[in-house]
Amino acid sequence: MQAEAGLRVKIGLEVHCQLTALKTKLFCACSSDYRSSEPNEKICPVCFGLPGTLPVLNAKAIEYATMIGLALNCTVANRSLFYRKNYFYPDLPKGFQISQYDKAGGVAIASAGSVDVEGKSIRITRIQLEEDPGKLTYEGTIDKSSYSLVDYNRAGIALVEIVTEPDIEDAREAKAFLEKLRSTIESLGVSNGELDGAMRCDANISLAGGARVEVKNISSFKEVEKALNYEILRQKTFSGNASSETRHWDERRSITIALRSKEEEQDYRYFPEPDLRPIVLQPETIEGVKKTMPEVADARASRYAKEFGLSRQLAKELSANKDLSAFFEECAKLGGGYQEMAGLIVGELSGGLPAGASALPPQEFVGLVKMVESSAITRAQAKEALREALRTGGHVGDVVKQKNMSAVVDERAIAAIIDRVVGARPGALEEARGDKKSFSYLVGQVLKEEPRAQPGVVAKLLAKKLREK
Amino acid sequence: MVPSMVGHGEISAEEYIASMFERIERLDLGIHAYLQLDRGGALDKARALDRRVKNGGRLGKLAGMGVAVKDIICVRSLQATCGSKILEGFFPPYSATAIQRIEREDGIVLGKTNLDEFGMGNTTQNSAFGPTMNPWDLSRVPGGSSGGSGAAVAAGMASVALGSDTGGSIRCPASFCSVVGLKPTYGRVSRYGLIPYANSLEQIGPMGREAESVWLLFEAIAGHDPEDATSSTEPVRPLRAGGVEGLRVGRIKEFFGEGAQPKVKEKVMDGCARLETLGAKVGDLSIASLPYSLAVYYIIAMAEASSNLSRYDGVRYGLSAEKGTVDWNTAFSRTRSEGFGEEVKRRILLGTFVLSAGYYEAYYVRAQKVRELLTREFTLALKKFDVLLGPTMPVLPPKLGEKVTPLEDYLIDINTVAANLTGLPAISVPCGFVDGLPVGMQLIAPRFREDVLLTAAVAFGKGQGLKSPPLAEAA
Ligand SMILES: [Zn+2]
Numbered sequence: 001m002q003a004e005a006g007l008r009v010k011i012g013l014e015v016h017c018q019l020t021a022l023k024t025k026l027f028c029a030c031s032s033d034y035r036s037s038e039p040n041e042k043i044c045p046v047c048f049g050l051p052g053t054l055p056v057l058n059a060k061a062i063e064y065a066t067m068i069g070l071a072l073n074c075t076v077a078n079r080s081l082f083y084r085k086n087y088f089y090p091d092l093p094k095g096f097q098i099s100q101y102d103k104a105g106g107v108a109i110a111s112a113g114s115v116d117v118e119g120k121s122i123r124i125t126r127i128q129l130e131e132d133p134g135k136l137t138y139e140g141t142i143d144k145s146s147y148s149l150v151d152y153n154r155a156g157i158a159l160v161e162i163v164t165e166p167d168i169e170d171a172r173e174a175k176a177f178l179e180k181l182r183s184t185i186e187s188l189g190v191s192n193g194e195l196d197g198a199m200r201c202d203a204n205i206s207l208a209g210g211a212r213v214e215v216k217n218i219s220s221f222k223e224v225e226k227a228l229n230y231e232i233l234r235q236k237t238f239s240g241n242a243s244s245e246t247r248h249w250d251e252r253r254s255i256t257i258a259l260r261s262k263e264e265e266q267d268y269r270y271f272p273e274p275d276l277r278p279i280v281l282q283p284e285t286i287e288g289v290k291k292t293m294p295e296v297a298d299a300r301a302s303r304y305a306k307e308f309g310l311s312r313q314l315a316k317e318l319s320a321n322k323d324l325s326a327f328f329e330e331c332a333k334l335g336g337g338y339q340e341m342a343g344l345i346v347g348e349l350s351g352g353l354p355a356g357a358s359a360l361p362p363q364e365f366v367g368l369v370k371m372v373e374s375s376a377i378t379r380a381q382a383k384e385a386l387r388e389a390l391r392t393g394g395h396v397g398d399v400v401k402q403k404n405m406s407a408v409v410d411e412r413a414i415a416a417i418i419d420r421v422v423g424a425r426p427g428a429l430e431e432a433r434g435d436k437k438s439f440s441y442l443v444g445q446v447l448k449e450e451p452r453a454q455p456g457v458v459a460k461l462l463a464k465k466l467r468e469k
Numbered sequence: 470m471v472p473s474m475v476g477h478g479e480i481s482a483e484e485y486i487a488s489m490f491e492r493i494e495r496l497d498l499g500i501h502a503y504l505q506l507d508r509g510g511a512l513d514k515a516r517a518l519d520r521r522v523k524n525g526g527r528l529g530k531l532a533g534m535g536v537a538v539k540d541i542i543c544v545r546s547l548q549a550t551c552g553s554k555i556l557e558g559f560f561p562p563y564s565a566t567a568i569q570r571i572e573r574e575d576g577i578v579l580g581k582t583n584l585d586e587f588g589m590g591n592t593t594q595n596s597a598f599g600p601t602m603n604p605w606d607l608s609r610v611p612g613g614s615s616g617g618s619g620a621a622v623a624a625g626m627a628s629v630a631l632g633s634d635t636g637g638s639i640r641c642p643a644s645f646c647s648v649v650g651l652k653p654t655y656g657r658v659s660r661y662g663l664i665p666y667a668n669s670l671e672q673i674g675p676m677g678r679e680a681e682s683v684w685l686l687f688e689a690i691a692g693h694d695p696e697d698a699t700s701s702t703e704p705v706r707p708l709r710a711g712g713v714e715g716l717r718v719g720r721i722k723e724f725f726g727e728g729a730q731p732k733v734k735e736k737v738m739d740g741c742a743r744l745e746t747l748g749a750k751v752g753d754l755s756i757a758s759l760p761y762s763l764a765v766y767y768i769i770a771m772a773e774a775s776s777n778l779s780r781y782d783g784v785r786y787g788l789s790a791e792k793g794t795v796d797w798n799t800a801f802s803r804t805r806s807e808g809f810g811e812e813v814k815r816r817i818l819l820g821t822f823v824l825s826a827g828y829y830e831a832y833y834v835r836a837q838k839v840r841e842l843l844t845r846e847f848t849l850a851l852k853k854f855d856v857l858l859g860p861t862m863p864v865l866p867p868k869l870g871e872k873v874t875p876l877e878d879y880l881i882d883i884n885t886v887a888a889n890l891t892g893l894p895a896i897s898v899p900c901g902f903v904d905g906l907p908v909g910m911q912l913i914a915p916r917f918r919e920d921v922l923l924t925a926a927v928a929f930g931k932g933q934g935l936k937s938p939p940l941a942e943a944a
Contacts, residue, residue: 051556269825271833
């Protein structure tokens with residue numbers, strides 16, 4: 001949705017991302033794999049908030065948060081602190097959430113980063129580590145339910161909160177940002193966004209001159225676009241005079257409902273968590289994480305362009321997919337023809353690599369690329385062979401043999417076909433002389449007659465013919 | 470001491486523990502030190518110990534010692550009340566690390582002792598289960614908040630006891646009950662299993678009639694614990710062989726200030742003189758920021774308390790006052806209104822206030838700055854002196870039910886809170902009597918130098934003879 005003149009939309013996002021790759025919760029040894037568990041099965045005295053228990057920080061969580069910070073071009077703090085965010089809610093076992101804070105003397109683990117989305121830079125304010133609360137289940141909807149059930153399995157799961165500046169201008173851009181963020185985090189191997197509730201989002205939306213409205217409880221990225229579009233429309237009906245408040249996204253009814261106004265905004269009484277020591281990260285430690293962490297898409301794309309000479313566009317498309325990138329690198333070890341190789345991978349395998357390690361061995365794939373490179377077969381034939389092999393589960397090499405695939409390289413034979421095609425279309429040659437489109441059309445017609453012909457050779461001979469006349 | 474007597478078969482652990490329970494039966498009706506006893510469990514452990522002695526098995530360092538435990542420290546399968554109604558029916562499924570270590574050394578938990586609700590008080594009158602009486606004078610308070618532990622030890626109803634000290638809660642009852650009480654260095658003893666009042670200030674610590682048994686218990690519970698991120702790996706040093714010979718003792722002028730009763734000051738000056746005759750060198754010093762320590766202490770303690778006590782909402786365990794269908798805010802408010810006592814509510818309110826937006830900087834942040842200043846001053850002073858000295862409590866044990874304002878009540882913590890704010894170890898040792906009522910002398914040492922404190926306490930206690938409360942003697 002494009003903002004109308006005079007009503008510039010500003011959106012800031014707060015993304016909560018569970019570090020699902022962690023085996024245990026943030027402050028206790030409970031398994032973090034709770035999704036298939038019975039309610040209140042994955043809890044212990046610490047995450048259930050029994051008095052006298054103490055949090056012990058999961059060291060791996062710090063490493064993962066550092067990786068996210070680095071991937072989002074943030075400055076990682078050498079010393080950051082945990083704070084208590086105090087509020088009463090039944091899903092909060094201790095009556096406070098252990099979190100980080102950037103005010104009142106607090107320092108978040110990473111801050112001041114940016115993410116490039118479609119050529120635009122979205123600034124990241126900060127990244128902080130915190131624990132997830134439990135989960136409430138309502139009978140019906142939140143505003144009508146007469147009771148709620150609490151499940152503390154999720155309580156204490158490690159979360160990373162990523163806060164952006166209000167740099168986003170519409171719902172579509174928000175979605176693009178979130179997709180980029182998700183693929184970045186997934187390529188680090190610290191979180192699986194596919195899991196239900198692993199990535200959630202709150203949004204701050206304001207129309208130029210209007211008040212800031214916070215929309216909470218957007219449970220998945222799919223819902224974000226809907227929620228933002230609804231909220232922008234709602235605020236526009238107030239001509240930008242929306243009041244400052246917190247609203248709740250009701251997924252079932254696809255509307256936002258008022259929770260509380262800013263005047264009754266909660267005071268979380270943040271103060272440093274006395275049971276935990278500061279997180280101290282020496283510059284060498286941060287450097288070490290940087291060296292060993294998996295590469296994220298952006299860095300990979302520029303490396304592909306530099307190392308393998310891929311075109312910018314192709315490098316970007318290839319590196320956006322972690323699995324395809326891995327496959328490409330396997331293949332690249334076996335031989336050249338990188339541009340051709342990458343093109344075939346992006347063009348034919350984007351729907352997903354065939355399951356099973358042996359389904360498409362890199363050697364076979366590279367063999368196919370080499371056939372194209374040496375003009376033994378055409379690119380079209382290679383694509384056909386790939387599709388056929390993937391469909392039947394056979395070997396690409398076998399398909400090439402069975403189908404008797406081979407490129408026609410004999411220029412005289414191709415010249416003969418050209419003569420035939422041109423002869424059947426009087427005047428076509430004249431048109432092709434001045435018009436690129438008509439020229440391409442003729443090339444296409446020749447290839448239709450002889451699919452095994454190399455498009456390059458056809459074009460060369462056709463051009464020669466035009467000059468002769 | 471008991472462990473070696475049990476180890477040599479001079480006494481049977483079972484008989485010793487049984488005699489302790491008999492004593493409790495006779496005396497505790499009048500003192501009310503205990504909230505809960507574990508006679509069955511204790512005797513079972515004693516019998517098992519005796520069998521091990523017979524079979525020549527290895528015995529722990531606390532073998533046969535009967536330990537009273539302040540009811541703010543979790544002992545698996547014993548109810549934990551914190552002296553509050555709000556924890557009704559709460560049986561922790563875990564033991565505090567300190568308890569696990571005591572049991573590993575064959576100490577025997579006798580039961581849980583009374584306290585000011587959640588450790589908030591210095592008289593043990595703020596208990597939902599009624600006050601504890603001072604064994605030296607049943608009309609007076611035993612001090613607090615570890616008053617039950619202090620009284621139990623003083624009346625011989627336990628060999629030793631565990632207390633917890635947030636602003637003086639071990640040292641105050643030690644002083645009022647004429648026993649030795651140690652607040653260890655912050656981080657020395659694991660806080661795992663200690664139900665928190667103010668996390669950045671408190672420590673679990675040992676109490677006993679003799680310095681030797683206090684040291685024994687301290688050595689057992691001290692040390693790093695992976696379950697407590699704030700616990701230290703610093704090793705415990707042995708007691709000094711030379712006693713207090715050459716020990717540099719610094720008298721803190723502010724500790725002998727106007728608020729202190731003259732007779733109490735005199736007694737502690739006598740104590741100083743005695744240290745001098747034992748070979749110590751006594752000097753005087755001043756700590757300029759000490760007058761601010763009470764205000765700083767109460768701001769920080771209440772702030773942390775207001776957050777720590779948020780979890781008692783009636784949803785998961787403990788009291789749930791609301792049975793009908795009401796909204797969440799009404800339900801937890803009713804539980805908390807009914808479950809908490811007056812003093813706890815006062816501190817939650819004040820703590821909530823000082824952390825509120827707009828006040829946080831003026832109170833909490835400023836308090837932390839003064840705390841740092843105080844710590845610097847003490848560190849500096851402890852470069853000139855090995856220990857710092859003063860009366861533990863500026864007053865004699867007050868009468869039960871004596872009408873005082875909360876502020877007057879807070880003021881008697883004036884000498885104890887500094888050790889908590891600075892994290893320094895401090896001890897209260899018996900220092901004679903005024904009008905039949907105990908006076909305690911406080912010593913403060915550098916971080917992790919409990920050995921210096923106990924060396925001085927052992928030397929100071931030697932040849933004094935152990936006095937027992939008249940009531941306990943009659944029994
Ligand atoms: Zn847990």
